[in-house]
Amino acid sequence: MKHDQEYMKLALELAESALGKTNPNPVVGAVIVKDGVIVGTGLHRKAGEPHAEVHAFNMAGDHAMDATLYVTLEPCSHYGKTPPCALLVKNSGVKRVVVATEDPNPQVAGRGISIIREAGIEVEVGILKKEAQQLNERFIHNMIHEMPFVISKVAMTLDGKIATHTGHSQWITGETARKEVHLLRNKVDGILIGVGTVLADNPKLTTRLDGPSKNPIRIILDTNLRTPLNANITDCKEAQTIIVTAANIDSEKAMALKGKGVDLLAVSSINGKLDLKNALQQLYKIGITDILLEGGSEVNASFMREGLIQKYLVYIAPKIAGGANSYTPFRGEDIEKVDEAVPLRFEKTEWIGEDIKITAYPIRN
Ligand code: AOF
Ligand code: ZN
Numbered sequence: 092m093k094h095d096q097e098y099m100k101l102a103l104e105l106a107e108s109a110l111g112k113t114n115p116n117p118v119v120g121a122v123i124v125k126d127g128v129i130v131g132t133g134l135h136r137k138a139g140e141p142h143a144e145v146h147a148f149n150m151a152g153d154h155a156m157d158a159t160l161y162v163t164l165e166p167c168s169h170y171g172k173t174p175p176c177a178l179l180v181k182n183s184g185v186k187r188v189v190v191a192t193e194d195p196n197p198q199v200a201g202r203g204i205s206i207i208r209e210a211g212i213e214v215e216v217g218i219l220k221k222e223a224q225q226l227n228e229r230f231i232h233n234m235i236h237e238m239p240f241v242i243s244k245v246a247m248t249l250d251g252k253i254a255t256h257t258g259h260s261q262w263i264t265g266e267t268a269r270k271e272v273h274l275l276r277n278k279v280d281g282i283l284i285g286v287g288t289v290l291a292d293n294p295k296l297t298t299r300l301d302g303p304s305k306n307p308i309r310i311i312l313d314t315n316l317r318t319p320l321n322a323n324i325t326d327c328k329e330a331q332t333i334i335v336t337a338a339n340i341d342s343e344k345a346m347a348l349k350g351k352g353v354d355l356l357a358v359s360s361i362n363g364k365l366d367l368k369n370a371l372q373q374l375y376k377i378g379i380t381d382i383l384l385e386g387g388s389e390v391n392a393s394f395m396r397e398g399l400i401q402k403y404l405v406y407i408a409p410k411i412a413g414g415a416n417s418y419t420p421f422r423g424e425d426i427e428k429v430d431e432a433v434p435l436r437f438e439k440t441e442w443i444g445e446d447i448k449i450t451a452y453p454i455r456n
Contacts, residue, residue, distance in 0.1 A: 095189055098122050098129075098161040099219045103191070105134040106143070106163045107226055111278025113138055114380045117194075117230035121147040122161040123154070123185070130154035142167065144176040148183055156184040163223045165194040165216075168202035177206040187213045191223030195234040229381045232401055238371040239281065240381040241399055243391060244272060245420040246406045253388065256416035258291050267444025268406045270300075275404070277304045281333075281374065281382040285390035286313035295323045296385070297330055306330035308379060312390055314365055316344050320351065327352035335370045367397055392423025395433055403435065403451040406443065 105120030113119075113135055121143040123131035131154070133146025144166055148155055160183070166176035180188060188207055193216065194200065208214050224231060229240040246264040247253050254260035262269065276282055276298040288294065289311055298304040309324050309332045316338040318325065324332050325348060332353045337360040339345065345355055358370045374382070384394055394400050405420075426432065439450040 092159075094124075094127075095161070095215075095218050098124055098159075099163070099189060099191055100222075101129075101132070102143075102161045102163045103219060103222055103226060105132060109134055109136050110226070112136065114229075114280055115233065115378065117164055117227045119143040119162065119164045121163070123147050123151040123158050124161065125151075125154050125156075125158035128154075130158060139172045142173055142176050144179055145173070148179060157186045158184075159187040159189060160185045161189045161218075163191045163219075164227065165190050165192070165199060165201070166203040166207065167194060167196070167199050168206055169196075169198040171198070175203070175206075177203040180207050181210040181212070185212060187215070189218050190214065190216045191218055192216070192220045192227075195231050197234070228401070233375070233380050238368075238375050238399075239379050240401050241283075241371070241384055241394060242275070242279070242381065242402045242404060243384045243394065243400045244275065244404045244406075245386075245391070246272075246408065247420055248408050248410050248412045250411045250413060251419055252412040252414070252417040253386070253420050254418040255412060256414055256418075258418070260292075260418075263410075264406045264408045264446045265444040268408075268446045268448065271406075271443055271448075273298050273300050273304070275383055276307050279307045279381045279383045281310050281379045282307040283310040283312065283382050283384050283390075285387050286311055286317050287389065288385075288387045289313070289318055289322050289324060291387070293323050295329075307383065308333060310335060310374065310379075310382065312365055312367075312370070314338065314360060314363070316342070316348070318348065318353075320344075320347055325351045325353055333374070335365060335374075337365055364393070367393060367399055371399060386420070388418055388420055388422035392421040395421050396423055398433075398453065398455070400453060403449070403453075405449045405451065407447045407449065409445055 102120035102122045106118040109118045116138040119135040121133045131147040131151030133143045135143045168175050168177045232240040296309045297306045311334045313334050314337045335356045340355045340357050359366045434454040435451040441448045
C-alpha cells in the first residue's frame with residue numbers, strides 16, 4: 092500500500108535508536124497508523140522490558156481499532172520474559188499488520204505471523220526486509236549460530252600498516268575515528284584482544300566518552316597465562332575481564348589472577364592454539380552476544396581464516412608508513428595465490444574526520 096515504506100522506515104528508526112541497549116534481544120520498532128494518522132509508536136528499549144508492540148498499543152488505546160500495525164520484526168509467539176505479542180495483536184482490533192522480517196528465534200520462527208493470520212487479520216511480510224535484517228544482524232547471527240557476532244576493527248595507514256616496526260601506533264587515525272571506536276565499545280558486550288597486545292601496549296580497553304557509558308567485558312586470549320598480574324586489564328574495578336586459556340586454571344598464576352577478580356575460561360587447544368570456535372560458543376553461553384575484535388595481527392588472522400568474523404570496520408588514515416617490518420592488521424600464514432584471500436564485499440565507505448571508514452562483510456560460499 093501507499094506509504095507502507097515510510098511508516099516502516101519510521102519503525103526502523105525507532106528500533107535503531109536502541110541499538111546496543113537491548114542485548115541479547117533484538118531491536119524492534121512499531122508504528123500504528125489509523126486513517127493516515129500515527130496513533131501509536133513504540134520500541135523495545137531493554138531486555139526484560141515490554142516489547143515494541145506493547146508500547147505502541149498502550150499509546151494508541153482505542154485508536155488501534157481497524158488500524159494498521161507496522162512492526163520491524165515478526166511479533167513474538169512465546170512466553171519469554173514478557174507474554175506473546177502475537178496474542179496482543181490478535182486481540183487489538185487492528186485490521187492489517189505489516190512485518191519487515193520474520194523472527195529467526197526458533198521459539199517464534201513464523202508462529203507469530205501464523206497466529207495473527209489465523210485470526211483473520213491481513214498480514215504482509217517483507218517491507219524493507221533487507222534494512223530490517225541488517226539492523227538485527229547481530230541477533231540473527233546469534234539465533235542461527237549460537238555464537239557472538241564478531242566485528243573486526245582495524246585502524247591502518249593508506250599502505251595497510253597498523254604500527255611501525257617498534258610497535259608504535261599512537262596514533263594512526265584522527266581524533267574523530269578514535270572517538271567512534273569508543274562509541275562502538277559502548278554498544279558491544281565484549282572486546283577481545285590477544286595476550287601479545289596486553290604485553291606490548293598494556294591497554295585498559297575501557298570506554299571513554301564524555302557522557303555516561305558502558306564498558307564491554309574484556310576478553311583476553313592467553314593460551315599459557317602470560318598476562319602479567321599488574322597488567323591494566325587485571326584491574327577489574329571498572330570492567331570485567333575474562334582470560335580465555337588452555338593452561339591449568341588451578342595453577343598458582345591462575346589463582347592469583349582470580350584473586351584480582353579476573354574470570355578464567357578454559358578451552359581446548361588444537362596444535363597449541365586455542366580452539367576459537369569453542370571459545371566463542373562458551374562466551375555466547377555466558378551471555379556475550381557481540382564482540383569487538385581489536386587485534387593484534389595474529390589473533391585477527393586466526394579469526395579471519397577460520398571464518399569467525401562477521402563484519403569488518405576498517406579505518407584508513409591519510410598517511411603512509413612504508414617499511415618491510417611495520418605491522419599489518421592480518422598476519423597469519425602466507426598464501427601462495429590471490430585466490431586464497433578471504434573474499435569481502437564492501438558495504439559502505441564514509442569519511443570519519445580526515446579518515447575513511449570501510450564497512451565490509453565476508454562473502455560466504
Ligand atoms: C517482539 N517485539 O519488541 C521484541 C521481540 O524475553 P522476552 O519476552 O523479551 O522475549 C525475547 C524474544 O522476543 C527475542 O529473542 C525475540 O525473539 C523476541 N523479541 N519480539 O514481538 C519486540 N524485542
Ligand atoms: Zn513480543
